Amino acid sequence: MLEISLKKQLEDFEVGVNLSLDEELLVLFGPSGAGKTMILKMISGIVKPDDGRVVSGGEVLFDSSSGVNVPVRKRKVGYLFQDYALFPHMTVEENIAYGIEGPKASAGKKVSELLGLMRLAGLEKRFPHELSGGQKQRTALARTLAAEPRVLLLDEPFSALDYQVREKLRADLLNIHRVYPITTVLVTHDLEEAFMLGKKIAVINNGSIEQSGTREDVFYRPKTRNVARFMGVRNIFAGAVSGLEDSNILIDTPDIGVIKAPRPPGFQFSPGQEVSFCIRPEEILVIRPDRVLGKVQDNILECDITGAIGKGSTHILYLETGHGRTPLKVELPNFVVRKLELAVGRQVKVSLKKENIWVIA
C-alpha cells in the first residue's frame, strides 16, 4: 500500500500528484519532461518535496506538516535506474548481494535464488561491462529485489534495450511481479509498454495527473484531448452539438460532417455546445466496395485517400471527406491495404461505428 501526495516547484512547472495504490503495478505514463522521474525521486527520498506526504505500508516516510523525512536508506524503496546504476567494480553476484542484510549463508542462498529467477545463472562472476543490456537490467532488478523493498520504482526500465529484448523482459517483469507482488510504480513514455504492463495507468502531463484509471478507461475513454493524444488516438475532432437523441448525440464537425456518437453518461448537453470526440485509427472500418449495406449504419463516410505511410506490419491511410482539411487517420493491416488496393488517389468508404467513438465532454 502506497499513498502519496506531493508538490514540488521545478524551473518551468510544478509537480503536484496524489496517488494511492495497493500491491499492484501502476504505470506512470506521459511525454518526456512531464515530471515522471521527479515523482519517483520524491517517493524514494532522493529529492525532497516542497510539500506533501508519502505513506508506505502504514509507515509515514515523509510528511511536510509534521516534519517527518525518513532517510533514503531506511525507506525500503527499491529503485531501478534508467541506466541501471550497477556498481562497476563489483561482479553480478556482489552487486546482487550488496543490499542483503544478515548472515552470509542465507545471503548466498538468496543470491542464487535471484540468479535463477532472473536467468543470470553462469554470469555471477562477470562484471557489469561484460554484460549485455538485458543482463544488466536483470542484474539491477535482482539487486533491488534482494533488499526486500516494500515499494518498487522502475524508471523507464526498458528504454535502453533493443526491441526484441524489450518484449521478452516485459513479459519477465509481469512474471516477477507475480512472484514478488509488491507495490510497483513504472515510469514510461512508451505507449505499447504502458498498455502491456499497466492494469492501472496514470497519465502525467506538465507535472500533474490528467487521468488515472484502468488501462481500458484511459485507453478507450480519455477524459481530455491531451490524454487522447498521448494514448495515440490521433483522430480527435471538435464540433458543435447539433442534435440530441436518447442515447446518442449528433456532432457537426467542420472536418468530417455530422457524426452520431454515443452520449457519455453523467453529462448534460445542449444544442450548439462545443464538444470533442475521438476514434482510434485501428477502430475505423473500411467497407468493401462490393458489400451490400444491410441495416442502416451510422457514420458512413466517402473519402479520398490523400496519403499512405507504411508502419511495418500496418499502414496509416490519410482520408479526406471533402469537408475540411484535417484528415481522418486509419490504420489497417498491410494485407487489407493490398487486397483492397488502397492507394493514394483512390476512393474508399469507411464506417465510424458508434461504439468506437468516445465523446470528450
Add this chain to the structure above:
Amino acid sequence: MDLFPLFLTIKVSFFATVLTIAIGLTLAWVMAKRDFWGKGLLDVIIMQPLVIPPTVLGYYLLALFGRSGWLGGVLDSLGIEIVFTWKGAVVAAFISSLPLFVKPARAALEGVGADLENAARLLGKTEWQVIRTITLPLAWRGILAGAVMAFARATGEFGATLMVAGNIPGVTQTLPIAIYDAVQSGDSGAANLLVLIITLFSFSVLFAAGKIGRGRL
C-alpha cells in the same frame, strides 16, 4: 657528501603528503558532493598556491604561524614551534601541494555519479558505507595520482619553505635549498648530484602519476 637534505626532504614530504591526503580528501569530497554558500570562494582559496608567488605564500604563513600570529600564538602556548623548524617546512610544503591534490581528487570523486551513490543509499547503506564501498573504490586512481603529484610538489618546494623554515644547515635545509646553497658557494659537484637526484625523481613521479591516472598501474 652530506645527505641530510635528502633525508629531511623525504621526511618533510612524507608528513606534508599525509596532511594533504587527510585534509585534501575532506575538502575534495565536500567540493565534489555538497553545495553550500561560498563554495566558489573556498575553491579560489584552495587553488591560490598555484598562482601566488611562493614568497608571498611564505610571508602569509610567517604572519600566521609566527609568535605574534594568531595561530602561532596558540601553538606557542601549547609548546609547539613551527617557524624555523622542520615542521615549518611541512606546513609550507602542505599548503603548496594541496591544490595539486584537491583538483584531481575532486574530479575523481565527481566522476562517481550520483545515481551510483543513491543506489547504495536505497539499498540501506549509511553515508560512510557509501563512501567506503562505492565512492572511494571507484575514485582511488584519481586520488592516488593526486597524492603522487602532491608528494612530488612537496619535495620541490623552495620559496615558501625558505620564508617559513629558513635555511639552517642540518636543521631545515631541504634538498632544493641545499642546491641553491651549493650553487651560491660554487660547490658544483654537490649541486650536480642533488640536481640529478631530484630530476630523476620528478620524471619517475610524473610517469607513475600518468600511468595510475590511465589505469595502467
